[in-house]
Amino acid sequence: MSHKSKKIVGHAIEDPEKLYKSPESVLADSRLTQAEKDKILHSWEQDQFALLRAEEENMPSKNNAPSPEDMLDKIKKAEKVLEDTESRVKQRGQSKLK
Numbered sequence: 001m002s003h004k005s006k007k008i009v010g011h012a013i014e015d016p017e018k019l020y021k022s023p024e025s026v027l028a029d030s031r032l033t034q035a036e037k038d039k040i041l042h043s044w045e046q047d048q049f050a051l052l053r054a055e056e057e058n059m060p061s062k063n064n065a066p067s068p069e070d071m072l073d074k075i076k077k078a079e080k081v082l083e084d085t086e087s088r089v090k091q092r093g094q095s096k097l098k
Contacts, residue, residue, distance in 0.1 A: 009036050016044040023071075023078035034086055041082065045075045 009032065012019045020026050026040050051068040066074075 005031065009040070012036075012040045013043045016040050016047070023075045027078050027081055034082060034089075037082055038079070041075055041079050045072065045079075048072045048075065 008019075012026075016026065020029070020040075023041055023044060026032070026037050026044075029037070032040070048068040048071045052072075055068065
């Protein structure tokens with residue numbers, strides 16, 4: 001991975017919403033490895049949990065932003081797609097060995 005790629009991934013992990021419109025757009029980014037996509041989605045998930053905690057403490061949320069619950073649902077769906085993709089790749093690799 002080039003230095004530029006590492007920098008992009010680092011920024012995406014720090015603030016996924018700044019670089020991606022949705023968890024699905026993370027999955028669609030062909031520049032990323034499966035592991036990088038997983039790290040970015042995990043970071044995004046942690047951000048949403050923090051927003052939920054803030055809401056519980058009556059801190060205002062961003063206007064016009066999807067609710068943390070909605071974003072967590074989207075993130076979970078994206079993580080499932082990523083898992084399924086990894087599983088299919090592993091199965092193909094094992095069938096080639098036989």
